[in-house]
Amino acid sequence: MNRRTGLLFVTPALALFGVFVLYPMVTAFSYAFYDWQGTARGGFAGLENFTALFTRAPFTTDLPRALLHNVLFFVGTMLVQNTIGLTVAFLLHRRVRTRRALQTLYAMPYLVSPIVIGYLWTLLLSPTFGPVNTLLTKVGLESWALPWLGDPDTALWVVILVSVWQWIGFPVLLYGAALGGVPEELSEAARVDGASHAQTFRRVTFPLLVPAIGTVSVLTFIFAMEAFALPYAFGGSTGNPAGSTDFISLLFYRTAFDSGATDAIGTSSALATLLFVLIFGGAYAATAVLRRHERRITA
Amino acid sequence: MTTRTSRSRIALALGAGVLALAACAPSSSSGGDDGDGTTLTVWSWRVEDKAAYDKIFDVYEKSHPGVTVDFKPFKATEYNKILATGLAGKDGPDVPQVRSYGQLQGTVAAGSLVPLDGKVDLSSWDENVVASAKGKEDGKIYSVPLARQATVLFYDKKMFSDNGVQVPTTWDQFIAANETFLKKGITPLAVGAKDDWTLPIVHEVLAGARFGGADFQEAVTSGAKDFTDPDFVASVEVLKQLEKYMPKSVTGVAVTDAMTLFTSGKAAMYPGGSYDLATLQKGNPEMEIGVMQVPPASGAPSGATGTTAGWADGNFAVNSKSPHQEEATELVTWMATPEFGQLVADEVKQISAVPGVTYSDPVLKQVADDYDKTGSPYLLLTDFRYGTPTGTDLLGKGAQELFLGSKDAKTVSTELNSGVMTWFEPTS
Known part of the structure; x- marks a missing residue:
């Protein structure tokens, strides 16, 4: 097949990508550099919209806080979701007969919309009617019956843990596939040489899982930075209570659609651009590091 | 050569076709x-x-x-x-x-x-x-x-009479009524402080008279006073004083939960807006709902009366x-025209913005009468949403922090003031 035929086959997808992804992205990017009066574009504003994000209320307080929450979301998800995910995948790997069924079971919650998940957990954790606190009180753990979503100290972690609960099937599947790709001969050879189970995992299996761990980490990073639906379902667009479940995407949503500010399009586009640069930059840097690492192992 | 040209033509046509498709995809026709x-x-x-x-x-x-x-x-x-x-x-x-x-x-x-x-x-x-x-x-x-919307205190008429409580006309009577319900294991005030947007409304309902309603609006918009005024700080403090009459862990209670507490007979009063009426009536069609104005809290400016704060929507x-x-x-x-206003009142069941409309629903009628007699603007919405951060956003979050104990009334009021003063310009 020559290049032109190749081009012919690529064109439809490319056109769709261009119209529905690239074009809106580039326009949003350009919007960030203009003055706006409602939907009417004014003159070129340079970096004014960007400096507003760092100098003007409410951004001066909301943006750093939202960013911190995104980072905590990433760290929390990495620590909890991906370690539990790897453990579960490892345990499932050895259960040949029930593996499929259990994998499906673990993946079940992510078939449900995050909005529904958030709403259901809000009901479960409600301090007035919620069964969770009723149950805790009944079994004598009254001091544990906290206002889970009403206290800034617990609200963010509830969001993170529910997200972990919803998405746990994802690392289980990816690690499961990666474990399936580790040649049995290598572990066997290690065991013949007298390595214990723990040693085999640490010295043989784990290093071969590094590419998968890398992929999962990058995807988790993107996922955590874009977090929107679940926090929105839990705390609304303002990150209730008192901004303790605020995220950058929520701040964007508030700025663009809730504030009613006349320059909303400019500042929100600037924020979107910033978020894109952050995600793209982070993901690109992480991938570059991982590639180098992979080359070292395969070399 | 021929095949090449035709191929690239097909490619072009395909591309153009996709573009044309995209161009006419999401649109709706307007009148014609x-x-x-x-x-x-x-x-x-x-x-x-x-x-x-x-x-x-x-x-x-x-x-x-x-x-x-x-x-x-x-x-x-x-x-x-x-x-x-x-x-x-x-x-x-x-x-x-x-x-x-x-x-x-x-x-x-x-x-x-x-x-x-x-x-x-x-x-x-x-x-x-x-x-x-x-x-x-x-x-x-x-x-x-x-339509005109108004902030109101809904109450359960039957629960009031069953417990021998009269509609309070003074602050002391209001507190006594709350105490009576509290002692009987009934939540006096159904507030859902998890939803920050409801809190400026709750503040208006419970403490609008404490800061002086319409008089305070005039003073603030003209620049004579601001939100650090002792009367306004005291009005924020009223929320904290009344917290014990709200559901436990109030910042964890969603507004839908608060409404359910009220309609299921577990709470006696619900501070909200006139737009809530239809939802409350649907929640419990049997319930006899009344509306009242909260009397001015102790220390209110002289001449202050209970007030119904309103806005257009x-x-x-x-x-x-x-x-x-x-x-x-x-x-x-x-x-x-009054013709349209009356239709809105009868069919949409809202308080029409047109003057002189009559209401068949007794609750709507009373809210409209209260507003006509002792109305005031819902200040944070009518005057402090012309810039960001908005007054309602700031007080909503501030009131949550007040309930959580992380900030006091003075700090909440000061932060509200410094937030809106970044863009607000007094009229004189």
Whole structure:
């Protein structure tokens, strides 16, 4: 097949990508550099919209806080979701007969919309009617019956843990596939040489899982930075209570659609651009590091 | 050579086809001339009122032969986006329902609306209501207000009489009533502080009289006072004082939970807005709901009375790109008549913005009467949403911090003040 035929086959997808992804992205990017009066574009504003994000209320307080929450979301998800995910995948790997069924079971919650998940957990954790606190009180753990979503100290972690609960099937599947790709001969050879189970995992299996761990980490990073639906379902667009479940995407949503500010399009586009640069930059840097690492192992 | 050319032509055609597809994908048609008549499209975020508006516009169509009004509601949470896109392009409605006060300004600034001065007469209307329809910059009227909303304290009439509690007329009686319910294991005040947007309303209901209602608005908008004023700080403190009468862990209670507490007979009073009435009635159709004004808390400025704070909502305007501006303006002019106002009261079951409308629902009637007698503007919405951060956002979050104990009333008021003063300019 020559290049032109190749081009012919690529064109439809490319056109769709261009119209529905690239074009809106580039326009949003350009919007960030203009003055706006409602939907009417004014003159070129340079970096004014960007400096507003760092100098003007409410951004001066909301943006750093939202960013911190995104980072905590990433760290929390990495620590909890991906370690539990790897453990579960490892345990499932050895259960040949029930593996499929259990994998499906673990993946079940992510078939449900995050909005529904958030709403259901809000009901479960409600301090007035919620069964969770009723149950805790009944079994004598009254001091544990906290206002889970009403206290800034617990609200963010509830969001993170529910997200972990919803998405746990994802690392289980990816690690499961990666474990399936580790040649049995290598572990066997290690065991013949007298390595214990723990040693085999640490010295043989784990290093071969590094590419998968890398992929999962990058995807988790993107996922955590874009977090929107679940926090929105839990705390609304303002990150209730008192901004303790605020995220950058929520701040964007508030700025663009809730504030009613006349320059909303400019500042929100600037924020979107910033978020894109952050995600793209982070993901690109992480991938570059991982590639180098992979080359070292395969070399 | 020939095959190559034809191939690249196919590629080109394919590409162009996709582009053409994309270009005509998501659009909705606006009104057009069908034969000899004109179709006016009206956009709204009130999906639940579709049947009521269809009835209302039938009345208009009868008296205006040749005009068909097509009422098209969208999901409320998506509406701002849809309307902004519609007005920016050429597929917008002839008559859009628009937001009020500060939230109207973006649409006005974009030049999307036709000024209606000299076309509609709002001179006999409540000043606070008319302000909702104006552009802040030029002071022109850009819309016709539809409804008045008011903050109210709903109460369960049967629960009051069963427990021998009278509707309080002094602050001491109000506190005594709360104590009575608390002792009987009934939540006195159903508040859902998890939803920050409800808290400025709760503050208005419970403490509007403490800071002095309409008098305070005048002082603040003219620059004579600000939100660090001792009376305002004391009004925020009232929320903290009343916290013990609200559900436990109040910042974890959603407003829907608070409403359920009230409609299921677990709470005696619910501070909210007149727009909540329909939901409460649906929640428990058997319940006898009353409304009252909270008496001024101790220490209130002399002469302060209980007050019903109100604002206008759901205004209708004329799209400046509409091909039927004349017909659209005529429709909007009709929306300022008592005939339309009465239809809104009867069919949409809201307090009409048009003066002189009568109400068959006793609760709506009382709210309208209370507002006419001792009304005041819901200050943070009517005057402090013209910039970001908005007054309502700041007090909502601040009140949560107050309940959580992380900030005191003074800090909350100071932060509210410094937030809005970044953009607010007093009138004198």
